[in-house]
Amino acid sequence: MGKQQAKRPARRERGSISAEEIIDGALALAEAEGLDALSMPRLGRALGIGVTSIYWYFDNKDALIDAITIAAARQLHDLITPPEAGAWQDRVEQLYCRMRDALRSNDLLCDLLYMRGNRLGENALVHLWPEVELNLTKMTAAGFTAEEALRGLVALSLYTRGAVVLERQMRRQGIDPATPTPVPADFPLLSAAAEQQNMRGVTDDAFRAQLRLMIDGLAALSAR
Amino acid sequence: MGKQQAKRPARRERGSISAEEIIDGALALAEAEGLDALSMPRLGRALGIGVTSIYWYFDNKDALIDAITIAAARQLHDLITPPEAGAWQDRVEQLYCRMRDALRSNDLLCDLLYMRGNRLGENALVHLWPEVELNLTKMTAAGFTAEEALRGLVALSLYTRGAVVLERQMRRQGIDPATPTPVPADFPLLSAAAEQQNMRGVTDDAFRAQLRLMIDGLAALSAR
């Protein structure tokens, strides 16, 4: 009879592992099982490499997460950037609506960028800077100072981020954002309103309407 | 000579531990060392009880986190609720400015409520529902439908939440939100604007100004 010992997988040749392969594997694992399930041992197993080999390419897990964040964010730009032509109001409305859509349909990207501490900070979205610059150009042409314009764009992005994060938190808990929050009858107005416009998320229409309200408010400001 | 064996702490009497004591200890530990440092073994050690004793009072760590979230959120209400009298515009402006202040000065509360998955969802802030009801009353009196009014309040809270979370992420990374983001000169408008109004946070004035813009936009809507 042959030897019965558990045969361990063959040692990988040197040069057969790359940072890119690890990033791709990590993205695949996190997409399939969730970011929480991404552990170094599991990743090593999924890639068929020794756990510790990962540490030759990345100093630690945080560095790896940074890398997959950049990789995941890179694709965002093409998904959401509106055509160059058009009034800033419409371009900006479209940009943030698409941003919300993209993050809503990509939990992993949302988790990497907005949930818990994204170590990259604002650098995670460097790919969007040309888009910001273009909007600033259009807005200054419309009468804004650059500071006013940027302040407005930041506000819109904060609103969008808030909406995305709220909904993500609900989904993470297995709560359907469409189901209204139960509110005791002590609060008649709130409980009536919460049946339509609940506090667990925003409908597409409500999001867009409020976004437009903010944009129009800014536009009125610049006209002054 | 006396026995040299490491003496283990005396066994606690039955009844000497309470859920409240555990919650207080957990809050103290999380405040002192950060939410990440709150582990079951550390908490047991801090309280001088066996780690596993905690499991008699809480099913698991998540349940304990829920409990301390509720405990931490309870104090929020008194801190931020504005006086009853006044126009809804001013009350709401004050409410969200104070909400931001409270969360900015209490990292733990911010982490519990907004960073990563808060299992309690909107129930974490039940203590604010009377305040919401009051604002809905005032806003419907001013011409809003209850749904419109709630939609507006949700939007304001999303903006606030976005601002708080962004700043918290920066602080968590040890980045000073006041230091401007370095932007390459390829983006002249952005780099000029980013020196004043950077993308790492919002100044108090900018936050309030944008909040007021949103409120006035809502008010104009109801006048129609």
Place this chain on the structure above:
DNA sequence: ACCTGAACACCGTTCAAGT
């Protein structure tokens, strides 16, 4: 009824090797 340590299956990371 309440409190406990031993034990288990995980984790991230270091280190001293192997090739």
Place this chain on the structure above:
DNA sequence: ACCTGAACACCGTTCAAGT
């Protein structure tokens, strides 16, 4: 230069006790 397992100090949780 690149890949590796053994080992370490942690974690959350279960379980079978003790009192």
